[in-house]
Amino acid sequence: MRKAWLALLLALGVTPAFAAEQTINLKISHWVPASHPLQKSLEDWAAAVEKESGGTIKSQIFPAQQLGKAFDHFDMARDGIADVTYVNPGYQPGRFPIIAAGELPFLISSAEGGSEGLDAWYRKYAPTEMKDVKFCLAFVHSPSGIHTRTKKVVVPQDVRGMKIRPADATMANFVTLLGGTNVQAAAPEVRDIIDRGVADGVTFPAGSLVLFGVDKVTKYHMDAPLYVTTFVLVMNKDKYNQMSDRQKKAIDDNCNTEAAGRLAGPWGKFEDAGTDKIKAEPGQVVYKLTPEQTAEWKKASEPLVKTWAAAVKKTGADPDKALAELKASLAKYGALAQ
Known part of the structure; x- marks a missing residue:
């Protein structure tokens, strides 16, 4: 039927929109x-x-x-x-x-x-x-935290001297700010670099940690919306x-x-289900931050906002306005962290 209808339209000199697709x-x-x-x-x-x-x-x-x-x-x-x-x-x-x-x-x-x-x-x-x-x-x-092999990270000072594979540029800046060393690697390479001791830990969401097998080479897992x-x-x-x-x-x-x-x-x-999977594995330590520890992390991260703002200013955009707009948009969709 469709072919007949199309043939009729073409015979009449009418070209439907999809005919030329x-x-x-x-x-x-x-x-x-x-x-x-x-x-x-x-x-x-x-x-x-x-x-x-x-x-x-x-x-x-x-x-x-x-x-x-x-x-x-x-x-x-x-x-x-x-x-x-x-x-x-x-x-x-x-x-x-x-x-x-x-x-x-x-x-x-x-x-x-x-x-x-x-x-x-x-x-x-x-x-x-x-x-x-x-x-x-x-x-x-x-939102996810830090996963490490031999050392539990609960306050910002704990990152000092550690080698961390960051998930993004902001986390890389944070690691440096806290006295750690960044190890760059794509997600599929993370298990290997931790297993070989090239890195001590990673910022990763929990489900992907299991998917990529990184739970096999890490023990301590921060359950917090760090990033x-x-x-x-x-x-x-x-x-x-x-x-x-x-x-x-x-x-x-x-x-x-x-x-x-x-x-x-x-x-x-x-990703959210990954936390329960890790908890069920023998020998794993999954922990939340106390309000006092969370406050320390937030205080330590304040320079990141300034660094971000300086980079945005170079583009000609207004960082204060942009961040306020982002927070308002997140609040609208019920996803602004408190």
Whole structure:
């Protein structure tokens, strides 16, 4: 019936909007294992895009750094090595200073609401800070703490002399500020560097700690909202510009604040469940911070806000205004840490 209707329209000289559409094949690249919950979230994202495009946008997902290293994923989207990529902006310190506000300690309280709050806020800044790509959405994982091999970290002074693999640039600055040494490594490499003694610990969400096997080489686990890592999905501009209006709408309808929460929600539940898994393992020590210890961490992190603000000023943005807007957005979505 559809073919007959299309033939009739063409015979009458009428070209329906979808008639000129070409099938678009998207290469979606990320750097965590296919067993990571992000894989399923990206599969769901791709399925929604395909459905809303009338089946004209197909996707293939490449996990585990198949198309390139984790650190390179922003440039991979810019250069068309992949069409859609999962990016940790903090893997390139100083390059994306504004979004780094989301990494400030004790700021975000949950993955889903935090992702929606961050995304809604960052849409104002993304066209400038990430102008080389089409920004899709921003999100975060569950708030997390420090995991170490031989020493329990309860107050900031405990980091002195330790070698820590930080999750992002803000945590790297914090480690340095506290007298520790940073060890840079992508997430899939963390177990190995701790096992070999290259690093003493890591800032990691609990579920991923188990997924990557890092629980096998660590013993002490801080259960506190010390930090989150910001992430983005970005797209190659040329690929987007090749699309028909209907195809662009399918992308845009899945590159918004609601989609950010939808992408982050299942991952957040996975990470939160990791804490109970670690507690169930013999020999593991999972601990919370006292109010007094938390106050010490917050006091110690104050210079990070100043460092972030100085970097943002260089972009021409107003850091005080930007941070106030972010806090208001997080509060709106119920994810501002107290």
